[in-house]
Amino acid sequence: MHSTLKVLAAIVVAGTFAATASAQDEPKKSKKAATPAAAPASAPSKVVVNGVTIPQSRFDAMNRELTAQGQPDSPERAAAIKEELINREVLAQAAARRGLDKDPDIAAQMDMARQAVLVRALFEREMKANPVTDEQLQKQYEAFKASMGTNEYKVRHILVENEADAKQIIADLNKGGDFAKIAKEKSKDPGSKDNGGDLDWGPSARYVKPFADAVTSMKKGDTTQVPVKTDFGYHVIRLDDVRPLQVPPFAEMREQFRQRAQQQAVQKIVADLRSKAKIEER
8 A cells, every 4th residue: 555655656747757757858839838938947036835935956956966867958848847836835734734744754754754855965965075086996996807817617516414425425426427417416506506606707805715615626527535524514525627807807897896985985984873872771
């Protein structure tokens, strides 16, 4: 029920803009219709709804949002914004007359929405004051590239719970047992057992250290003769192939690293502020 109402509200809110977008796509029917209004599109006249003036700040905020989305400023867009804000004001006043703004649950949602806007504004201000540079991203990329190593490996494994079972599997393999068949029958790894234990290609950095150490010490075609213990259990590993690792160039990964750097910056802001805050549970 709630999700349906949210969808309906979104349709009401977005409806004016959808209609305007269609109107902008239609050919102009006359020179008069094609002539822009004399006043700037972003400066509408004062609008009053039931005695309540819609503040200019709302027009400005919606203009900024639409501009950020790539929609060009125009008289049609200005008219759509005006209609949209009138609709919102009419609906908000109706909700207030019904006392919805006094409902504890709704009041809590309004308070959380206000809080979310403030938090977003804080992060945006901090990001603007301390932008992530390409030099920082390049350093992160080089560190990432170094951590990946020079090779990637095509690996199979069989995971079991105890060492004795792993040793028995190694003995069976040494007698000519089929690795893929045994993996399907006995491996506890749901992600690879149905593929005969195949973990596909990947750098050693993909794996936990004991597993990675075993893989990098093996030669193509080798199977571990001693079970490899990790937090997941005991592994019997076969190295099917090795090839040089091709890390995508920095230009292709720049935005991924930028997003990660921004996430790290946000986490640092939160951690710093929490370390200075007095937090009590009563």
